[in-house]
Amino acid sequence: MVCSVTRALLLVVFLAIAPAPAFAQDHADIATPACDLECLKAVVAERDRQYTQRFDAADKAVAAALAAQHEATAAAFAAANTAVVKAETANEKRLDSVNEFRAQLKDQAATLSTRAEVTVQFKAMEDKVAAIQQLVTAAEGRGQGANNLWILILGGLGLLVVAAGIFLRTGATTKESARYLADRAAGN
Numbered sequence: 001m002v003c004s005v006t007r008a009l010l011l012v013v014f015l016a017i018a019p020a021p022a023f024a025q026d027h028a029d030i031a032t033p034a035c036d037l038e039c040l041k042a043v044v045a046e047r048d049r050q051y052t053q054r055f056d057a058a059d060k061a062v063a064a065a066l067a068a069q070h071e072a073t074a075a076a077f078a079a080a081n082t083a084v085v086k087a088e089t090a091n092e093k094r095l096d097s098v099n100e101f102r103a104q105l106k107d108q109a110a111t112l113s114t115r116a117e118v119t120v121q122f123k124a125m126e127d128k129v130a131a132i133q134q135l136v137t138a139a140e141g142r143g144q145g146a147n148n149l150w151i152l153i154l155g156g157l158g159l160l161v162v163a164a165g166i167f168l169r170t171g172a173t174t175k176e177s178a179r180y181l182a183d184r185a186a187g188n
Contacts, residue, residue: 113121
């Protein structure tokens with residue numbers, strides 16, 4: 001009851017300060033001293049009803065705005081959550097590919113030879129190649145020596161044949177010459 005009395009007093013003060021609304025024109029007798037308390041109560045009740053309607057409309061508008069804001073916030077939050085999930089999925093895929101690349105590098109490092117191993121293998125190969133070169137050189141030297149020996153043997157045989165031919169030819173010529181001379185001396 002105190003609240004409604006306070007409300008009524010506030011309305012009376014407001015009515016005294018504020019310009020008269022359009023419905024007050026219907027009540028021209030409010031401004032006259034003959035207005036009784038019932039008329040004033042009716043005016044106050046009418047204005048109270050109008051203000052209550054305004055407050056109710058404002059409350060509804062605020063509630064609708066808050067609901068719309070809540071929906072917009074919920075939609076933005078859902079979109080942000082979706083974006084975060086997508087970003088996390090993309091990041092996981094990227095990390096998986098990085099981990100796969102690391103595993104490939106680890107496998108490659110496990111199968112590749114180290115510098116020390118390769119150096120030892122190359123040194124062994126160089127030693128084998130050097131040994132083979134020495135064998136080839138020795139074989140070529142022996143082959144060259146054998147060729148030279150055959151050349152000397154064949155050359156010596158050729159000289160012997162030539163010398164024998166000259167000796168035989170010279171010996172036959174000498175015999176023939178001696179016979180010729182003997183026949184001439186005998187008078188033929």
